[in-house]
Amino acid sequence: MPDLQGWDILITGTDINEESLKKAGRGRYSQWSFRMVDKEIRGKYFKRRQDEWEIHENIKKMVKFQYGNLIEADFFPQNPEICNMDIIICRNVFIYFEKNAVSAVLKKFQRVLNIGGYLVAGHTELYGHDLTNLHQIVSPEAVIYKKTAELKMQPAKIPCLVNPLRPVSRLSRIKPPNPNREIEEYIEKGRHTEAIAKSESILITHEANYDLLCLMAQAYANSGDYEKAESACRRAIVVKGDSADPYLLLAQVAEARGNDEEAKDFLKKAIYLNSAFIAGYLELGGLYEKENDIRRARKARAAALEFLKALHAQTPVKPYDITAGELLEHVECLIGIRDVGLRSAESGERSRL
Template sequence: MIQQFTEIIEGYTGLHVRKQDLSLLWQKIQVRMRVLKLASPEQYYQYLASHLDIGKTDFLKVHHEWQQLIQLLTTGESYFFRDRGQFRLLRQQLLPELIRERSHYAAAHGIKPSLRLWSAGCSTGEEAYSLAILVHQLIPDLANWNLLILGTDINAAAIAKAKEGFYSSWSFRTLDEETQAKYFRAHRDGWKLDEQICKMVTFAPGNLVTDHFSDFQINLSHIDLIICRNVFIYFTSEVIAKVLKKLGGALSSDGYLMTGHAELHGQTVECLQTKIFPESFVYQRCDYTLERKQPAAVDRSKTIKTQLNTQATNLDWTPFQLDYAIASTTTTSPSKQDTLSEAEKCFCKGDYRDTIQIAQRAIAQNQHSFELHHLTAQAYASLGENDQVKYYCEKAIVINPLAISPYYLLAHIAREQGQLEQAKNMLKRIIYLDPTAITAYLELSSLYTQEGDVSRAKKMQASALELMQQSALEVPAR
């Protein structure tokens, strides 16, 4: 029965329920059963299913019970100007560039300039309002602009709170006192956002997985900037691919997508070009013409590798970070890329046997493709064929010994098989290759806890917490 619940939840919300979280999910289901006075889990499942027509759900009319369950499943952690590095990039480069280009275009065509920004997965609104504050600072003649700043979230209760514009001190833990004093006033036991900033933002409930963006009452197209951070970490790879395609289609021809750090690792980001900044990776929609696409790709590959090697030295990147950056920004040969894309599409659809067949045929022609070996390992993992997973992971590691993703697969298999020492060794290798791999520290902590080694577990938790704080607070030097 629990499997049926996880499938219907993932199908509607995109939220992936891990094996270790199943008992907690069951507790939450029982809470809702008691509220509704239902006698069995089967009754509750049918109750959810009867009010859910996946793919046709009205964007603004999500059933009450689904909202109650979603509130239990989502955390909604947020605060103003979260991740100073990314907001510095927005303030100093991305937004000024968009504002300048939109202004020039409007002047050339004798129309009113337009700027469209979207905070997707905005929680209680701090991110969307942070964008509004930046725009207020960067555009002195706002009255002369057509401006849309939209915040959407699947949690309707979070959206209702966002509309109030009222926050506790916890939401200002990284905000400087000057900005807080300028845009907020003390109100009861918290702070109220300036009404002018509140009016700049429109909030609405939204489901990234099931909603059709073109059907929204607020048309989600030609968006200049989409921020979707700390959302993909809750999704499966298949759901991420689905949502990415929709977000890319919603962008303007040169619009930007900003995600959390490394949230799209391993994803094929179609129609989007990865751009590297000291503060973050971002993705820009680029619609190249066929005439210039192929020759430009060759020259661009050489140029980017040179730039990234220089940047890696200046920023003290780990070898993995440099490897990932180069892989994210250069292209493969058309035939290999087409085959890889075909295999990845099958994987995203859950056609794991087809994925394996396509990838293995390609490997026979190209035995040095890390991507094909790793994708094959992922497909076998989805089928539970662990011996094959190990084989293809080992092959992938030989091809690219600096990549960490195969080690994660091997660690998970070792843990499932009760080989805790081997699982710990795999996670330690990940940390050796990438000392900032927060997930590896957390999984090591869980393993040490399982073994009763409280001291080491706390040490790993402390390391993960320190890395998360650094990610949120530090601004890398240029």
């Protein structure tokens, strides 16, 4: 950034999890965190601390971390310093919210974002929402929305994505009967502590409530307590051993911990239990792609494609919050892009022989 001294820069990070905020404030990262980062960048901005890397102190001082629940009505009025923003990065956050909550937060972002400013979100996270005054720019890693003064955008057409859909710790959108509905509403509003407390109180007398165990696992995962999320998933499996859903969340937790091999094993178990488990195939394809195993990634996605073709176009597909027709278009595009890469790789191999 040229003439850095002349810039008035404020960088703020928010989260609802106090432990996550403390960890972020320490600015220390494991070797695994740099698996996709050039060594030059790591060496320039980080210092080795035993088995971790710590970001330089002068950069650390530029960032402020604070508690923030985006769903709360008064979040931005209570935090005037994060109004009039030039860029908002909000990736893998909306996947925790129901559609109405996403719409509410999106409106807040539009109000505090300066004209000409940018909102960065994950692929498909804002699909189907009112993107008035936001011009969409699709990149391989994310979708960027530039705020404009004109009314240009309609709800976006699902883009041809380079990266797979990633529904992190959002176990299939369970719609249980009451009293579980109250807990689900807590989760939708980001009130995970209350969701967990309510779940545990009910489980004292209803310990075999499968839906409740799944909701509690989701709340723990959303709050970053992966150990307890895993425990709740395993309790759900004991109650309903033939269900694939708990294994999906176990896989997502394993991946969040950096254990991709374990994540793949969980997804394979899920697919064994439900051979038509579309989310399982897509998640597995994403993990294979991380390993640059393009052939297996394509095979997993092709399996998902066949099951999608058998569904009515308007059938909702959990946990992606989009219809079978929309997801079909995405996967077809994804496989097409990967086929180009695969042919290029094969051509390169032949040229070296």
